[in-house]
Amino acid sequence: MGTIPHEITIDILGRLSVKDLLRFKCVSKPWCSSIEDPYFIKLHLSHSLKTNTNHSLILRHREYHFFSVNCDSLETTHILNHPFGEPKKTIQILGSCNGLLALVNHNDSIFLWNPSTRESQVLTSNETEFASPSPWIWFYVSQCSSPSIYIARSTYYGFGYDPISDDYKLVRMVQSCGLDDEYFHSEAKVYSLRSNCWRRIKDVCFYLKFSREFGFLANNALHWMVFRTPESRNKELVGFDLESEEFRFLELPDCCLDEAFLIDIKAMGGDICLTATFRDFSNVDVWIMKEYGVKESWIKLISCYQPEFIPDSPFAVPLAFSKNGDKVLLLIAYKWCNWGSRSDNFVWYDLGSQRVEKVEIRGLPASFDVDLYVDSLVPLNSNALMINNEMPPEVMFSE
Template sequence: MATLSSDIIPEILRRLGVKDLLRFRCVSKPWCSLIDGPDFIKLHLSHSLKTSTHLSLVLRDCYLFSVEFDSLKAAQKLNHPLSNEGFGTDILGSCNGLLALYNGEEEIALWNPSTRKSQMLPVTEIEFPPYFCFVQFIVYGLGHDLISDDYKLVRMAQFYGKDDDSFCSEVKVYSLRTNSWRRIKDFPFYLKYKRVYGVLANNALHWVVSKKPESDTQSFVVAFDLGTEEYRVVELPECLEEGFHMNVKSMGGSLCLIANYWEVHVVDIWVMKEYGVKESWAKLVSVKRSKVTSRFDFVLPLAISKNGDRVLLDIDNNKFVWYDLRSKKVKKVRIEGVPRAFEAEMLVESLVPLNGNGAMINKKDQGKEKQKKKNTKRYRLWKRLRKPGNRRRVAVLLSCEW
C-alpha cells in the first residue's frame, strides 16, 4: 500500500462502484477523507458519466426496481425512504444519482439509492392567483446548477382559467444548499402533458408546450436554464414532417426529440449533438411498427450501448428492445422480475451527498407525522382527490384549505 503514489490512488478508486467505495472508507482515515471529499465525488461521477459505467435502469410501477445496465438480467426491488400503501411512489426527477420522490401525501424526498441517504423537503403551499380555482396539473424537474454547484427541484403548477384558452402558472424552485423553496417568474407557456417531469440536458430542464391550450395546438420545446433561471425556446429540426406527436427525452446527457407519426406507425428519434445548435440535430433511429412488434403506441430512447452501435428502447412502458443502428434490426430484451407496466429511467451510481440543512428522514418521527396528518380534514380531502371522478369537485375544497 505504501508503494502507491497519492496521485495514483484516486485514479484507481474512481473506477470502482459506490458499494465498494463505501466499504473502502474503513481502510484508513486518509481513504475515508478522500472518498468523502467533494473533489473525489465529482471525479468519480465525471468518470462514470464519460465512460457510461455504473449505470442502472430504475423502473417504477407501485414499487421501485433497479436493473444493472451492463447485464440487464434481473430487477431488484428498492427499499426507498417514502412509502405509501395503495398509491405507490412517483419519481419527480433524476440527476447525478439522485432521485426526487413523491408519495402522494405531499411528502417529497431527495434520495441517493447508492449511498441510501435521503432528505425530506420542506412543504411549500400552492399560491392560487385571483380567479383561478383549479390546479390543472403539477410537474417537476430535478437538475444540477453548475454555476452555484447546487441541486434544484423545480415545481410548476398550472391553473385552469375562465375559459378554454386562459391559464396561469406558479413556479417555485427548491435549493438543496439552502433547504428552502422560493418563487420565481411564472411559466408563460401551456404545458402539454401531465405526469411528465422536466427532461434534463445541458444544465436545463425541457418540456413540450404550446402557446395556448385550445386555439394554438402547435407544440414546441421550451427549456428552463438552471443557472440563469430563464426560459428559452429550443429550435427544432427543419426537416420534420407534419402530423406527429412530440415528446422529449435525455440520453447520455444529450437532448432527444421523439416524433411519433401515429397514422403511418413510424417513430423518428432525433438527437441534438451540439446543444443549442439547430443544425446539429441528427436522426438517430426510425422505427416502424412491423420491425418492433405488431403494435405499439410510443417508443422512448433510454441509453446507447458502450460500443455505440445499439440503442436501448422502451416500448409502451412494458418491454425493452435493442435497436441496431447498422442493421436497423431489433432484439427483445428479457429481464427477470420486471413489472408488467412501468416507467423507466437511467440512473448513474454516485457519491453525491445530501448535506443540506434539512433533517434526515427519521422513520419514527415520520410515522407520528403521518398519523397526525391523517386526522386532518385536508388529508381526508386529499385522499378523495386521488379517486377518479372527484378531482374537479375536491379541488375547489382544497383550494379553500390552501
C-alpha cells in the same frame, strides 16, 4: 512490500462501483476519509459520466414498487426500498440528476433520494402564494347566479444541477385557470439544495394544460412540452437555464409532427432526443439535437419500419447509448393500448446493421415506468432534515 501511492489508490477507487466503495470505507480511516472527500465524489461521478459506466435503470411498477437494473449487465432486477416507506400510495419520479432522484407522493410531499447510498431528504414545504383550488373540481361562486366555474390546476416539475453555482435545483410551476377566462393564477418557484429553501422566480410565458408533467435535463437546462397560447393545440419545447434561470423556446425538427400519433421527448447521451411514432404505426423516427438550441443541428438517428423493426409494437422509446455508442437501448411498451397480456421489455437497436436484439432481464415486471440514473456518492444537505434508511443491505437490494 511498499505502499501504493495515494494518487494511484484514488485513481483505482475512482473506477469502482458505489456498492464496492461503500464496503471499502470500512478498510481504514484514510480510505473512509478519501471516499467521503467531496473532490473524490466529483472525480468518481465524472469518470462514470465520461465512460458511461455505473449507470442503472430504475423501474416503477404499480406506482409504488421500485426496482433497479444495472446497465452494464442488464441481467436481473434488484428491489429498491424508497424513502416513503410501506404505504401503497402513488409515488412519482420528478427527475434524475447525478445519482439523485426527486420524488413526490400523493400528498405532494417531495423527497430527494440517492438509491445507491440510501440517503434521503425531505424538502421544506412550499404552498402556493395564491389561493389555489384542488385540481379538476367544480366550484360554485357564492352570491352569484352564474353557472358553475370549472377550475383546473396544472403543476410541472423539473430537477437538475447547475455546475456554475454547484447547486441542485428543483423547479415547480403551478397554474390555475377557469373556463370563463376570468380566473387565472400562475407561479414559478425554485428550490435550492444548497440553501434548503424555495424562492419565487419570474413567471412563465407559456401555458400548462395537463394536471402534472415532469421535465427532463439536457445541456444544463430543464425542458417541458408546453403551449405558447391558451388557444394553441400544438405543444412546443421550452427550456429553463439552471444558471440564468430564464426560459426560452427551442425549435423542433421538421419531421411531419402533424402526422405523428405520439411524440416522446427526453434526454439521451446528454442531448435532446425526440421520438415520433406515426398514426398507422408504420414507422418510428428518432431525432437528436447535436448543437443545443440550433434547429439545423437536429439529425435523424433512427428511422425504422414496423413490423420489420419490432413486430406488433406501437411504442419504442430510446433510453441510452451503449458504451461505444453503436447501439441504442429501447423500451418497448404496450401499456398505452389494449394489447392483451403483452409485457413491456427492452431491446438493443444496432445503428449500423439496424438489427434488433432482445434483452432478457430476470424479475422484470409486466409493466413499468423507467428512468435512467448514474450510481453516485453525491451526498444530500446534512443541515436539512435527513432520513437515513437503517434497513440491512439484503432488504434494500435483493440478490
